Amino acid sequence: MTADTTKNKAEIQTEILAAVMHDRVAQVYGPGTGIEGLVRLSGGASRETWSFDALLPDGERKPLILKRDPLDEQTDTQLIEGEVQLGVDRWTEGRLMQLAGEVGVPVPEVPFFLDADERTSAGFVMQRLEGEALGRRILREDAYAKARPKLAFQCGEAAARFHNIPTDRLPALPRLPVAEALDYNRNVVDSFHQPHAGFEYAFHWLRERLELAGDRVGLVHGDYRNGNLLVDGDGLAGVLDWELGHLGNPLNDLGWICIRAWRYGYYDKPVGGFGEVDDLLDGYEAGGGGRVSREALHFWEVFGCMRWGVICMTLAFTHISGKERSVEKVSIGRRAVEGEYDLLQLVD
Amino acid sequence: MPTDRPNAAELVEAVREFLSDHIAPNVEGQLAFHTRVAINALAIVERTIAQGGAMDAAELDRLKDLLDRDGNLEDLNEELSRAIRAGEMDDRKEALLAHLRQTSEDKIALANPRYLTKRG
Incomplete structure (x- = not known):
């Protein structure tokens, strides 16, 4: 019935x-x-x-x-x-894709x-483009064997291009510079009333090294990772899911694509499970993004691990608070430790 | 906790085996995915029952050393978090990091032990 x-x-x-x-x-x-x-x-x-x-x-x-x-x-x-709501409306998301396409980003x-x-x-x-967006399949299937070695460079190049879109051409976007982004994540953790020494260490470490983040402000994709990339036999065919687009430090995207959560077990390939950091940074330079220092990238990798952990906790608390009961969401909460473990290996 | 058999670990194990042997093979799509998630969650509970007590005891010892005070796990973790935020642990950074790394390693051994070894 x-x-x-x-x-x-x-x-x-x-x-x-x-x-x-x-x-x-x-x-x-x-x-x-x-x-x-x-x-x-x-x-x-x-x-x-x-x-x-x-x-x-x-x-x-x-x-x-x-x-x-x-x-x-x-x-x-x-x-x-x-306080800041990430997540743009569909018109803005579509507009970001159009703008990215205009500067040569595959979209x-x-x-x-x-x-x-x-x-x-x-x-x-x-x-509707041909290609594969599922991260695991991109890393596993023979059809993408020739694409994989090219992807890190292509991802760097594409990111440099959309990061360089003049901000006065962008639609209205949430603004989240690094210091605010850090506070924002700490406030989220505080809201769970669950003291967390590992993430507290990350907040402290990042806060003391804000100058490493750089002061650039531009279009951040916000979820730039294996899983939001459309890949065909030749490589990167499209950058998808722009709904977390915002104004912030663009290098955030480069750290995010390097965290282990998007390697789907292919841990020896730091960029999305398919490539090397040098290729990502070479591509970024070739795309006009300038030379990114390893120190800056390191900062944003630590930031990315922290953010992954906070997202995992947030999903778990969506269940715990009763907002949406889900065995999947509550289980993801236990993946927060992946971000915690990784960032503690990265920091000094 | 009652000491009668089946104990908590045996009950959780039985439910996990039931899901694995009788439900997982007979469902598909979203339901199959959620069944796998549920099986994993029960496996975390089993590992926690088996290893969590010893991990907690070791963590408590480390926290007492690090903070040089007595207390329970919850209070000392709250105190440690506050102290890190206030910058009061900066002079004990090596010991602090060693503690945090051990704690995260223990937690990951419960949540997803393959994370520490998995390749490809």
């Missing part, structure tokens, strides 16, 4: 969305354009992603993806909670947006 009701609701939602997309593709690509194969993709619980093709009157087929907010008004689980094209109205929540539509 319940299953039937759910199924009907899903079917109705799909029909409504099909009508919305039909209208929009006709506006964008001209009358007579239709859609085909609209299907919801699995993945993020806080966002809906849908796959479909636009069929133009001349027979051209455009493979597309819609990413939109959830229809029910459920508040999204913030990765980091605090899916974003041809149009959806406004929230009585039929749909807000969203944006992007090109």
